[in-house]
Amino acid sequence: MTRNWSLRGTAAALAIAAAAFSAPAHAEGFYIGLNGGWNWAQNQKVDVGALGIAGARGTYKAKYDDGYAINGAVGYGWDNGFRTELEIGYKENQFKTALGVGGMNGRSQVWSAMANVYYDIPVSFALKPYVGGGLGVANWDAKGGVSTSPFRFNDDSTDIAWQAIAGVGYNIDPNWTLSLEYRYFETPLGSSSGPKGIRNDYSTQMALVGVRYNFGVQQQAVVQRAVAPAPAPVQAPRSYLVFFDFDRSDLTPEGANIVRTAASNAKSGNVTRIEVTGHADRSGSDAYNQRLSQRRAQTVQAELVRDGVPADQIAVFAKGESQPLVPTPDGVREPQNRRVEIVYK
Numbered sequence: 001m002t003r004n005w006s007l008r009g010t011a012a013a014l015a016i017a018a019a020a021f022s023a024p025a026h027a028e029g030f031y032i033g034l035n036g037g038w039n040w041a042q043n044q045k046v047d048v049g050a051l052g053i054a055g056a057r058g059t060y061k062a063k064y065d066d067g068y069a070i071n072g073a074v075g076y077g078w079d080n081g082f083r084t085e086l087e088i089g090y091k092e093n094q095f096k097t098a099l100g101v102g103g104m105n106g107r108s109q110v111w112s113a114m115a116n117v118y119y120d121i122p123v124s125f126a127l128k129p130y131v132g133g134g135l136g137v138a139n140w141d142a143k144g145g146v147s148t149s150p151f152r153f154n155d156d157s158t159d160i161a162w163q164a165i166a167g168v169g170y171n172i173d174p175n176w177t178l179s180l181e182y183r184y185f186e187t188p189l190g191s192s193s194g195p196k197g198i199r200n201d202y203s204t205q206m207a208l209v210g211v212r213y214n215f216g217v218q219q220q221a222v223v224q225r226a227v228a229p230a231p232a233p234v235q236a237p238r239s240y241l242v243f244f245d246f247d248r249s250d251l252t253p254e255g256a257n258i259v260r261t262a263a264s265n266a267k268s269g270n271v272t273r274i275e276v277t278g279h280a281d282r283s284g285s286d287a288y289n290q291r292l293s294q295r296r297a298q299t300v301q302a303e304l305v306r307d308g309v310p311a312d313q314i315a316v317f318a319k320g321e322s323q324p325l326v327p328t329p330d331g332v333r334e335p336q337n338r339r340v341e342i343v344y345k
Contacts, residue, residue, distance in 0.1 A: 278340050
């Protein structure tokens with residue numbers, strides 16, 4: 001049975017991975033991740049009679065000490081909030097149990113290969129709660145013995161495995177993310193090889209701290225450069241576009257240059273009124289995008305004032321996602337819609 005389920009588990013994991021990695025979407029990019037922390041393995045059944053220990057009969061529970069877990073992964077983030085990844089994990093616990101003939105002690109090790117799927121909940125750019133799950137295979141190995149007898153055991157098996165995941169990520173910048181998460185991991189089949197005394201219906205809970213690096217995120221900015229000012233007054237109306245990174249309201253270096261050019265031309269052309277209008281793409285709720293577009297417009301207004309434009313000459317508006325430069329379906333991230341328009345009046 002172990003071999004059959006091992007093959008099925010491997011096939012299922014490969015199928016999930018193939019489907020996930022071939023899903024059509026606009027990619028945000030590849031990433032690598034590493035996490036580690038504590039694991040609390042659940043008690044495990046031990047059939048003492050099956051182990052062949054003289055004078056001992058019955059079923060006992062192997063009591064695990066707290067152990068550790070570590071996982072490494074490579075994955076892909078999609079622009080719809082989903083992430084798919086392949087993960088290799090390792091978990092280890094020491095265990096003890098009273099068998100009536102002395103103490104049993106040993107070590108349990110679990111290697112796993114999992115195909116995981118996550119969904120990042122779009123709260124803000126910096127804070128991203130997420131939920132997920134995985135399916136794959138795990139190899140469970142237990143070694144140990146009984147302190148009051150020469151009996152030793154080495155039990156090993158490979159079975160299908162699954163896990164449920166919930167956590168929160170914190171984006172330090174567009175590339176680096178820190179994470180804190182909870183996992184429940186289980187190999188539910190309960191088969192065994194070697195001495196048929198320990199069932200590997202292994203399950204554990206984990207608290208993990210991790211870091212993730214995204215290779216695909218780029219600082220996206222589309223720059224519309226102003227023509228060098230002529231000696232003659234600037235003709236009205238004249239407009240400039242300042243673009244922003246996803247879910248950000250701070251200026252990029254390119255954006256700051258455009259605002260500086262707009263301010264210089266406004267002063268040299270004797271412009272007496274400037275309209276600054278903020279916009280957002282359609283990723284996120286209407287209310288959130290309205291506030292985001294307002295913050296972007298206020299950022300440009302403040303930069304114009306620092307560049308010498310009187311504050312009473314600047315009118316600020318916020319349109320949220322209602323006036324996209326590039327029409328898109330709801331929920332789509334479009335760089336050209338994350339903008340502020342500067343218009344001379």
